[in-house]
Amino acid sequence: MQAEAGLRVKIGLEVHCQLTALKTKLFCACSSDYRSSEPNEKICPVCFGLPGTLPVLNAKAIEYATMIGLALNCTVANRSLFYRKNYFYPDLPKGFQISQYDKAGGVAIASAGSVDVEGKSIRITRIQLEEDPGKLTYEGTIDKSSYSLVDYNRAGIALVEIVTEPDIEDAREAKAFLEKLRSTIESLGVSNGELDGAMRCDANISLAGGARVEVKNISSFKEVEKALNYEILRQKTFSGNASSETRHWDERRSITIALRSKEEEQDYRYFPEPDLRPIVLQPETIEGVKKTMPEVADARASRYAKEFGLSRQLAKELSANKDLSAFFEECAKLGGGYQEMAGLIVGELSGGLPAGASALPPQEFVGLVKMVESSAITRAQAKEALREALRTGGHVGDVVKQKNMSAVVDERAIAAIIDRVVGARPGALEEARGDKKSFSYLVGQVLKEEPRAQPGVVAKLLAKKLREK
Amino acid sequence: MVPSMVGHGEISAEEYIASMFERIERLDLGIHAYLQLDRGGALDKARALDRRVKNGGRLGKLAGMGVAVKDIICVRSLQATCGSKILEGFFPPYSATAIQRIEREDGIVLGKTNLDEFGMGNTTQNSAFGPTMNPWDLSRVPGGSSGGSGAAVAAGMASVALGSDTGGSIRCPASFCSVVGLKPTYGRVSRYGLIPYANSLEQIGPMGREAESVWLLFEAIAGHDPEDATSSTEPVRPLRAGGVEGLRVGRIKEFFGEGAQPKVKEKVMDGCARLETLGAKVGDLSIASLPYSLAVYYIIAMAEASSNLSRYDGVRYGLSAEKGTVDWNTAFSRTRSEGFGEEVKRRILLGTFVLSAGYYEAYYVRAQKVRELLTREFTLALKKFDVLLGPTMPVLPPKLGEKVTPLEDYLIDINTVAANLTGLPAISVPCGFVDGLPVGMQLIAPRFREDVLLTAAVAFGKGQGLKSPPLAEAA
Ligand SMILES: [Zn+2]
Numbered sequence: 001m002q003a004e005a006g007l008r009v010k011i012g013l014e015v016h017c018q019l020t021a022l023k024t025k026l027f028c029a030c031s032s033d034y035r036s037s038e039p040n041e042k043i044c045p046v047c048f049g050l051p052g053t054l055p056v057l058n059a060k061a062i063e064y065a066t067m068i069g070l071a072l073n074c075t076v077a078n079r080s081l082f083y084r085k086n087y088f089y090p091d092l093p094k095g096f097q098i099s100q101y102d103k104a105g106g107v108a109i110a111s112a113g114s115v116d117v118e119g120k121s122i123r124i125t126r127i128q129l130e131e132d133p134g135k136l137t138y139e140g141t142i143d144k145s146s147y148s149l150v151d152y153n154r155a156g157i158a159l160v161e162i163v164t165e166p167d168i169e170d171a172r173e174a175k176a177f178l179e180k181l182r183s184t185i186e187s188l189g190v191s192n193g194e195l196d197g198a199m200r201c202d203a204n205i206s207l208a209g210g211a212r213v214e215v216k217n218i219s220s221f222k223e224v225e226k227a228l229n230y231e232i233l234r235q236k237t238f239s240g241n242a243s244s245e246t247r248h249w250d251e252r253r254s255i256t257i258a259l260r261s262k263e264e265e266q267d268y269r270y271f272p273e274p275d276l277r278p279i280v281l282q283p284e285t286i287e288g289v290k291k292t293m294p295e296v297a298d299a300r301a302s303r304y305a306k307e308f309g310l311s312r313q314l315a316k317e318l319s320a321n322k323d324l325s326a327f328f329e330e331c332a333k334l335g336g337g338y339q340e341m342a343g344l345i346v347g348e349l350s351g352g353l354p355a356g357a358s359a360l361p362p363q364e365f366v367g368l369v370k371m372v373e374s375s376a377i378t379r380a381q382a383k384e385a386l387r388e389a390l391r392t393g394g395h396v397g398d399v400v401k402q403k404n405m406s407a408v409v410d411e412r413a414i415a416a417i418i419d420r421v422v423g424a425r426p427g428a429l430e431e432a433r434g435d436k437k438s439f440s441y442l443v444g445q446v447l448k449e450e451p452r453a454q455p456g457v458v459a460k461l462l463a464k465k466l467r468e469k
Numbered sequence: 470m471v472p473s474m475v476g477h478g479e480i481s482a483e484e485y486i487a488s489m490f491e492r493i494e495r496l497d498l499g500i501h502a503y504l505q506l507d508r509g510g511a512l513d514k515a516r517a518l519d520r521r522v523k524n525g526g527r528l529g530k531l532a533g534m535g536v537a538v539k540d541i542i543c544v545r546s547l548q549a550t551c552g553s554k555i556l557e558g559f560f561p562p563y564s565a566t567a568i569q570r571i572e573r574e575d576g577i578v579l580g581k582t583n584l585d586e587f588g589m590g591n592t593t594q595n596s597a598f599g600p601t602m603n604p605w606d607l608s609r610v611p612g613g614s615s616g617g618s619g620a621a622v623a624a625g626m627a628s629v630a631l632g633s634d635t636g637g638s639i640r641c642p643a644s645f646c647s648v649v650g651l652k653p654t655y656g657r658v659s660r661y662g663l664i665p666y667a668n669s670l671e672q673i674g675p676m677g678r679e680a681e682s683v684w685l686l687f688e689a690i691a692g693h694d695p696e697d698a699t700s701s702t703e704p705v706r707p708l709r710a711g712g713v714e715g716l717r718v719g720r721i722k723e724f725f726g727e728g729a730q731p732k733v734k735e736k737v738m739d740g741c742a743r744l745e746t747l748g749a750k751v752g753d754l755s756i757a758s759l760p761y762s763l764a765v766y767y768i769i770a771m772a773e774a775s776s777n778l779s780r781y782d783g784v785r786y787g788l789s790a791e792k793g794t795v796d797w798n799t800a801f802s803r804t805r806s807e808g809f810g811e812e813v814k815r816r817i818l819l820g821t822f823v824l825s826a827g828y829y830e831a832y833y834v835r836a837q838k839v840r841e842l843l844t845r846e847f848t849l850a851l852k853k854f855d856v857l858l859g860p861t862m863p864v865l866p867p868k869l870g871e872k873v874t875p876l877e878d879y880l881i882d883i884n885t886v887a888a889n890l891t892g893l894p895a896i897s898v899p900c901g902f903v904d905g906l907p908v909g910m911q912l913i914a915p916r917f918r919e920d921v922l923l924t925a926a927v928a929f930g931k932g933q934g935l936k937s938p939p940l941a942e943a944a
Pocket residue numbers: 025028029030042043044045046047048156
């Protein structure tokens with residue numbers, strides 16, 4: 001949705017991302033794999049908030065948060081602190097959430113980063129580590145339910161909160177940002193966004209001159225676009241005079257409902273968590289994480305362009321997919337023809353690599369690329385062979401043999417076909433002389449007659465013919 | 470001491486523990502030190518110990534010692550009340566690390582002792598289960614908040630006891646009950662299993678009639694614990710062989726200030742003189758920021774308390790006052806209104822206030838700055854002196870039910886809170902009597918130098934003879 005003149009939309013996002021790759025919760029040894037568990041099965045005295053228990057920080061969580069910070073071009077703090085965010089809610093076992101804070105003397109683990117989305121830079125304010133609360137289940141909807149059930153399995157799961165500046169201008173851009181963020185985090189191997197509730201989002205939306213409205217409880221990225229579009233429309237009906245408040249996204253009814261106004265905004269009484277020591281990260285430690293962490297898409301794309309000479313566009317498309325990138329690198333070890341190789345991978349395998357390690361061995365794939373490179377077969381034939389092999393589960397090499405695939409390289413034979421095609425279309429040659437489109441059309445017609453012909457050779461001979469006349 | 474007597478078969482652990490329970494039966498009706506006893510469990514452990522002695526098995530360092538435990542420290546399968554109604558029916562499924570270590574050394578938990586609700590008080594009158602009486606004078610308070618532990622030890626109803634000290638809660642009852650009480654260095658003893666009042670200030674610590682048994686218990690519970698991120702790996706040093714010979718003792722002028730009763734000051738000056746005759750060198754010093762320590766202490770303690778006590782909402786365990794269908798805010802408010810006592814509510818309110826937006830900087834942040842200043846001053850002073858000295862409590866044990874304002878009540882913590890704010894170890898040792906009522910002398914040492922404190926306490930206690938409360942003697 002494009003903002004109308006005079007009503008510039010500003011959106012800031014707060015993304016909560018569970019570090020699902022962690023085996024245990026943030027402050028206790030409970031398994032973090034709770035999704036298939038019975039309610040209140042994955043809890044212990046610490047995450048259930050029994051008095052006298054103490055949090056012990058999961059060291060791996062710090063490493064993962066550092067990786068996210070680095071991937072989002074943030075400055076990682078050498079010393080950051082945990083704070084208590086105090087509020088009463090039944091899903092909060094201790095009556096406070098252990099979190100980080102950037103005010104009142106607090107320092108978040110990473111801050112001041114940016115993410116490039118479609119050529120635009122979205123600034124990241126900060127990244128902080130915190131624990132997830134439990135989960136409430138309502139009978140019906142939140143505003144009508146007469147009771148709620150609490151499940152503390154999720155309580156204490158490690159979360160990373162990523163806060164952006166209000167740099168986003170519409171719902172579509174928000175979605176693009178979130179997709180980029182998700183693929184970045186997934187390529188680090190610290191979180192699986194596919195899991196239900198692993199990535200959630202709150203949004204701050206304001207129309208130029210209007211008040212800031214916070215929309216909470218957007219449970220998945222799919223819902224974000226809907227929620228933002230609804231909220232922008234709602235605020236526009238107030239001509240930008242929306243009041244400052246917190247609203248709740250009701251997924252079932254696809255509307256936002258008022259929770260509380262800013263005047264009754266909660267005071268979380270943040271103060272440093274006395275049971276935990278500061279997180280101290282020496283510059284060498286941060287450097288070490290940087291060296292060993294998996295590469296994220298952006299860095300990979302520029303490396304592909306530099307190392308393998310891929311075109312910018314192709315490098316970007318290839319590196320956006322972690323699995324395809326891995327496959328490409330396997331293949332690249334076996335031989336050249338990188339541009340051709342990458343093109344075939346992006347063009348034919350984007351729907352997903354065939355399951356099973358042996359389904360498409362890199363050697364076979366590279367063999368196919370080499371056939372194209374040496375003009376033994378055409379690119380079209382290679383694509384056909386790939387599709388056929390993937391469909392039947394056979395070997396690409398076998399398909400090439402069975403189908404008797406081979407490129408026609410004999411220029412005289414191709415010249416003969418050209419003569420035939422041109423002869424059947426009087427005047428076509430004249431048109432092709434001045435018009436690129438008509439020229440391409442003729443090339444296409446020749447290839448239709450002889451699919452095994454190399455498009456390059458056809459074009460060369462056709463051009464020669466035009467000059468002769 | 471008991472462990473070696475049990476180890477040599479001079480006494481049977483079972484008989485010793487049984488005699489302790491008999492004593493409790495006779496005396497505790499009048500003192501009310503205990504909230505809960507574990508006679509069955511204790512005797513079972515004693516019998517098992519005796520069998521091990523017979524079979525020549527290895528015995529722990531606390532073998533046969535009967536330990537009273539302040540009811541703010543979790544002992545698996547014993548109810549934990551914190552002296553509050555709000556924890557009704559709460560049986561922790563875990564033991565505090567300190568308890569696990571005591572049991573590993575064959576100490577025997579006798580039961581849980583009374584306290585000011587959640588450790589908030591210095592008289593043990595703020596208990597939902599009624600006050601504890603001072604064994605030296607049943608009309609007076611035993612001090613607090615570890616008053617039950619202090620009284621139990623003083624009346625011989627336990628060999629030793631565990632207390633917890635947030636602003637003086639071990640040292641105050643030690644002083645009022647004429648026993649030795651140690652607040653260890655912050656981080657020395659694991660806080661795992663200690664139900665928190667103010668996390669950045671408190672420590673679990675040992676109490677006993679003799680310095681030797683206090684040291685024994687301290688050595689057992691001290692040390693790093695992976696379950697407590699704030700616990701230290703610093704090793705415990707042995708007691709000094711030379712006693713207090715050459716020990717540099719610094720008298721803190723502010724500790725002998727106007728608020729202190731003259732007779733109490735005199736007694737502690739006598740104590741100083743005695744240290745001098747034992748070979749110590751006594752000097753005087755001043756700590757300029759000490760007058761601010763009470764205000765700083767109460768701001769920080771209440772702030773942390775207001776957050777720590779948020780979890781008692783009636784949803785998961787403990788009291789749930791609301792049975793009908795009401796909204797969440799009404800339900801937890803009713804539980805908390807009914808479950809908490811007056812003093813706890815006062816501190817939650819004040820703590821909530823000082824952390825509120827707009828006040829946080831003026832109170833909490835400023836308090837932390839003064840705390841740092843105080844710590845610097847003490848560190849500096851402890852470069853000139855090995856220990857710092859003063860009366861533990863500026864007053865004699867007050868009468869039960871004596872009408873005082875909360876502020877007057879807070880003021881008697883004036884000498885104890887500094888050790889908590891600075892994290893320094895401090896001890897209260899018996900220092901004679903005024904009008905039949907105990908006076909305690911406080912010593913403060915550098916971080917992790919409990920050995921210096923106990924060396925001085927052992928030397929100071931030697932040849933004094935152990936006095937027992939008249940009531941306990943009659944029994
Ligand atoms: Zn847990």
